[in-house]
Amino acid sequence: MNLMNTKTLLISLAIAGMLFTACESDDTAPIIIENNQGGGTGGDDPITTNEIGGTMTTDLTLAIGEEYTLTEALIMTEGTTLTIPAGVVIKANPGAGVYIAIAQGATINAEGTSSSPIVMTSAISTPSAGDWGGLIVLGKAPINSVSGGNATSTSEIGGLPYGGSETGDNSGIIRYVRVEYSGGAADASSENNGFSFYGVGNGTTVEYVQAFEGKDDGIEFFGGTVNASYISVVGSQDDSIDWTEGFTGNLTDVYVEHRVEHDKAFECDGFNTDIGNNSNPVFWSAPTITNVTVIGRGSATGNEAIRLRAGTQGKFNNVLVQGYEEGYDLDGNTGESPTGQGVLDGLLSVSDVTFQDVILKMKNDTEYTFDESDFISGDGNGTGTDYNSWNTGWTRN
Numbered sequence: 001m002n003l004m005n006t007k008t009l010l011i012s013l014a015i016a017g018m019l020f021t022a023c024e025s026d027d028t029a030p031i032i033i034e035n036n037q038g039g040g041t042g043g044d045d046p047i048t049t050n051e052i053g054g055t056m057t058t059d060l061t062l063a064i065g066e067e068y069t070l071t072e073a074l075i076m077t078e079g080t081t082l083t084i085p086a087g088v089v090i091k092a093n094p095g096a097g098v099y100i101a102i103a104q105g106a107t108i109n110a111e112g113t114s115s116s117p118i119v120m121t122s123a124i125s126t127p128s129a130g131d132w133g134g135l136i137v138l139g140k141a142p143i144n145s146v147s148g149g150n151a152t153s154t155s156e157i158g159g160l161p162y163g164g165s166e167t168g169d170n171s172g173i174i175r176y177v178r179v180e181y182s183g184g185a186a187d188a189s190s191e192n193n194g195f196s197f198y199g200v201g202n203g204t205t206v207e208y209v210q211a212f213e214g215k216d217d218g219i220e221f222f223g224g225t226v227n228a229s230y231i232s233v234v235g236s237q238d239d240s241i242d243w244t245e246g247f248t249g250n251l252t253d254v255y256v257e258h259r260v261e262h263d264k265a266f267e268c269d270g271f272n273t274d275i276g277n278n279s280n281p282v283f284w285s286a287p288t289i290t291n292v293t294v295i296g297r298g299s300a301t302g303n304e305a306i307r308l309r310a311g312t313q314g315k316f317n318n319v320l321v322q323g324y325e326e327g328y329d330l331d332g333n334t335g336e337s338p339t340g341q342g343v344l345d346g347l348l349s350v351s352d353v354t355f356q357d358v359i360l361k362m363k364n365d366t367e368y369t370f371d372e373s374d375f376i377s378g379d380g381n382g383t384g385t386d387y388n389s390w391n392t393g394w395t396r397n
Contacts, residue, residue: 056080062088069123073097078105087116091123092132096184099133099192101158102171104140112176117394121180129237130215133157133192134182139171140164141201143223144246144282145272155198156190162198167225169201176208176394183215193217200226202249210395211236221247232395235259239267247285253385257295264304265294270311277336286313286347293384296323299357304329310337313347320384322356332366340368343375352378
């Protein structure tokens with residue numbers, strides 16, 4: 001072999017070796033850098049970068065079982081879809097301005113499983129309540145904080161519009177999703193919840209959801225008609241379940257457990273008390289709540305389990321309340337907050353309920369005259385939800 005051929009062979013072998021070494025050392029998935037200023041990926045192509053955030057004007061699809069860092073607010077705009085497959089973990093950087101929002105006309109398809117839930121949590125190594133925002137969904141269903149056709153209000157966080165006249169509005173699917181360490185406060189009156197449902201319609205599927213160790217409310221419904229089932233709220237430091245602005249959906253199989261810091265298990269308003277009564281005589285909150293277990297920290301610690309006020313209506317069926325000074329506390333007046341009128345009209349009631357370690361079953365602060373038997377029936381018959389039959393594998397304790 002002549003000298004020229006020898007040199008050519010050596011160079012070829014060196015290049016081949018370099019390519020082999022590079023391929024051998026790079027065993028990671030390809031990284032796609034998204035455009036946080038209105039980017040994302042379209043169609044079925046999954047995002048494989050480890051950072052997400054920004055305002056999306058195209059669909060965003062995450063990869064099965066991957067872990068992502070939420071660096072800033074992720075806002076899905078009208079016409080876009082956020083797809084989150086089973087097993088995805090989203091870790092949020094700290095700050096009240098770090099949240100996920102599904103705007104009116106956008107869709108979320110978050111479908112975990114009992115063995116592979118979707119988890120939205122804090123990116124801090126030693127997380128605590130209030131580290132980040134939470135999950136916000138905004139729909140076009142009726143609210144009573146505004147009046148007239150498709151008039152909208154704006155959300156506390158993000159200032160995004162919600163409300164309208166579409167009772168069957170569909171914002172997508174949220175199934176087997178756990179939100180942890182949420183509730184960061186933007187200011188004294190603007191606080192994130194684990195799950196915030198603003199004017200969400202009953203075309204939306206919400207089932208098997210848990211809010212765990214949140215700084216503010218676990219789940220709050222601002223009007224709307226959405227139904228939710230298999231709801232777990234553990235360790236919320238404010239109210240666990242909250243409704244206002246004319247919420248009229250159904251809540252089925254609800255478990256609430258209080259830790260050291262907490263407020264009400266349920267705080268239920270007929271209208272938004274922060275902005276005043278714009279509902280009368282349009283409509284009040286009037287949901288149906290079935291199969292409910294509420295676990296407090298003992299009657300000696302005080303507090304009430306369920307507070308009904310601001311003219312709310314609603315039907316509670318099959319309830320177990322354990323460990324509170326007061327079971328149901330009804331507040332209102334004979335003017336703009338006629339909570340007691342709902343009792344007299346049979347629109348606010350409790351059937352089949354059991355109280356354990358509860359000193360006062362019902363407290364009437366409504367300015368209306370009625371007794372316990374007008375509000376409660378089937379005392380001692382409640383069993384609550386069978387939590388152990390549906391919480392395995394995807395909830396935290």
